[in-house]
Amino acid sequence: xxxxxxxxxxxxxxxxxxxxxxxxxxxxxxxxxxxxxxxxxxxxxxxxxxxxxxxxxxxxxxxxxxxxxxxxxxxxxxxxxxxxxxxxxxxxxxxxxxxxxxxxxxxxxxxxxxxxxxxxxxxxxxxxxxxxxxxxxxxxxxxxxxxxxxxxxxxxxxxxxxxxxxxxxxxxxxxxxxxxxxxxxxxxxxxxxxxxxxxxxxxxxxxxxxxx
Amino acid sequence: xxxxxxxxxxxxxxxxxxxxxxxxxxxxxxxxxxxxxxxxxxxxxxxxxxxxxxxxxxxxxxxxxxxxxxxxxxxxxxxxxxxxxxxxxxxxxxx
Numbered sequence: 269x270x271x272x273x274x275x276x277x278x279x280x281x282x283x284x285x286x287x288x289x290x291x292x293x294x295x296x297x298x299x300x301x302x303x304x305x306x307x308x309x310x311x312x313x314x315x316x317x318x319x320x321x322x323x324x325x326x327x328x329x330x331x332x333x334x335x336x337x338x339x340x341x342x343x344x345x346x347x348x349x350x351x352x353x354x355x356x357x358x359x360x361x362x363x364x365x366x367x368x369x370x371x372x373x374x375x376x377x378x379x380x381x382x383x384x385x386x387x388x389x390x391x392x393x394x395x396x397x398x399x400x401x402x403x404x405x406x407x408x409x410x411x412x413x414x415x416x417x418x419x420x421x422x423x424x425x426x427x428x429x430x431x432x433x434x435x436x437x438x439x440x441x442x443x444x445x446x447x448x449x450x451x452x453x454x455x456x457x458x459x460x461x462x463x464x465x466x467x468x469x470x471x472x473x474x475x476x477x478x479x480x
Numbered sequence: 481x482x483x484x485x486x487x488x489x490x491x492x493x494x495x496x497x498x499x500x501x502x503x504x505x506x507x508x509x510x511x512x513x514x515x516x517x518x519x520x521x522x523x524x525x526x527x528x529x530x531x532x533x534x535x536x537x538x539x540x541x542x543x544x545x546x547x548x549x550x551x552x553x554x555x556x557x558x559x560x561x562x563x564x565x566x567x568x569x570x571x572x573x574x575x
Contacts, residue, residue, distance in 0.1 A: 271540070271544045275541065278489075303537070345527060349527075350515070
């Protein structure tokens with residue numbers, strides 16, 4: 269059976285279980301479908317990057333946007349759980365929740381890119397999806413990291429605007445969590461490998477380091 | 481039992497992988513809704529089931545990338561509208 273069919277079949281079991289619990293919403297189904305698309309693009313991009321092959325910028329950006337589908341799914345499931353929990357105050361208005369979801373998606377994308385910068389060499393060895401790896405594949409070892417910095421700057425501007433648009437109670441919770449998470453070493457800084465550490469020839473790099 | 485709610489779907493490994501995700505998710509998202517840490521246990525079963533199921537699927541996908549088996553070449557071909565070069569299959573099999 270094709271992998272795609274196996275993944276879809278296993279995903280159907282998850283959907284059905286949520287349906288049986290009266291928790292499956294249209295939004296959750298959309299996020300789970302994002303997951304299937306993410307895995308498909310991840311396979312395509314990693315297969316190409318493994319042989320220094322070319323990748324498409326639209327595929328890379330779609331894969332990046334879809335990657336945090338797991339958090340978005342959990343968030344939607346949490347909302348569904350809370351809405352049926354009579355012991356809990358009901359969630360806010362839909363417009364407020366949409367604004368919150370938009371902000372969180374930007375936050376998750378920035379966290380993912382931060383992780384990708386930290387895990388760059390490991391991800392090259394493991395042939396895993398990684399935005400820095402993809403940008404170096406797209407734009408080369410000189411321009412790739414710079415283009416990623418441009419994307420980070422753009423996302424940070426959107427993130428700041430989306431945060432400012434949120435009700436004060438959400439901003440307060442975000443900053444409290446941000447301060448807590450920032451107590452981790454290096455969590456406040458962007459760490460990109462220098463030009464010297466950007467990998468121009470992945471197959472040669474893996475041949476030298478992957479088995480070590 | 482034939483319902484999906486009773487179907488075996490997750491491994492211990494998937495549960496272990498989802499632990500840090502749930503730790504971060506509960507620390508970041510529950511306070512947005514005024515849910516206290518202890519109240520997490522009211523929702524633990526469903527959240528853990530969903531997160532671990534997704535890791536189970538992720539594992540299946542990663543195995544296919546690292547082993548070069550299953551649908552990688554076929555999916556690649558279906559996405560590109562042609563045949564995956566033999567070189568791709570050989571290199572992917574090396575990892």
